Amino acid sequence: MASQPDSDPMPVLLLVDDDAPFRQRLQVTLERRGYAVTGSASLAEAREAIVGLRPTHAIVDMRLGDGNGLDLVNELRNLDADMRIVVLTGYGNLATAVAAVKAGAVDYLAKPADPDEIIRALEAKPGSRPEAPSEPMSADRVRWEHIQRVYELCERNVSETARRLKMHRRTLQRILAKRSPR
Structure with a gap:
């Protein structure tokens, strides 16, 4: 302690x-x-x-x-x-x-x-850096990251995000409701 x-x-x-x-x-x-x-x-x-x-x-x-x-x-x-x-x-x-x-x-x-x-x-001291990850992101994780980036750029507006990603709104809602892939 x-x-x-x-x-x-x-x-x-x-x-x-x-x-x-x-x-x-x-x-x-x-x-x-x-x-x-x-x-x-x-x-x-x-x-x-x-x-x-x-x-x-x-x-x-x-x-x-x-x-x-x-x-x-x-x-x-x-x-x-x-x-x-x-x-x-x-x-x-x-x-x-x-x-x-x-x-x-x-x-x-x-x-x-x-x-x-x-x-x-x-x-942690200000300016210190965390260690780099030991493994690269999976393809599912990269897809998830892209969807999340667009979602944030659209200020968390599901309809606008779905439109920009050319994805059905309900499909996007299901993806957003799940936890991120590893």
Whole structure:
């Protein structure tokens, strides 16, 4: 267990994820590592929590029941420009990773993310680079990435994305509802 020096205040972390078992396990792990963690299951809960909380770190799930976690990333970045924000998602793709970093996240991790990997992302020095992947993307993954990039370029408008991809709207909706291929 990593301990914080007595002179440094305990880092305050906001954890936003609608998967309750995952959130609770991660919260316990982070608390053991020296973080003061406040967990939230939704954007609304997170927005209420940050009123009285001044987080130094945040972990935000991308897809929440009441909206997109990227909206919260923007709000957190406006609250504190130096906040370390990591975005987690079970629907990982290149377009949303770029959007997360542009919004102010320091890293973007696909679920299921290992707690050690999350902590490394939170504590990484600014400007450090993650290791390159050991294997190239599969053809299915490349297709998925392209669809997601166009979807983001169309500002998440399914009809416009389907039109640009020359794809039936329902087919696109089914693809978007699935998790990304490995």
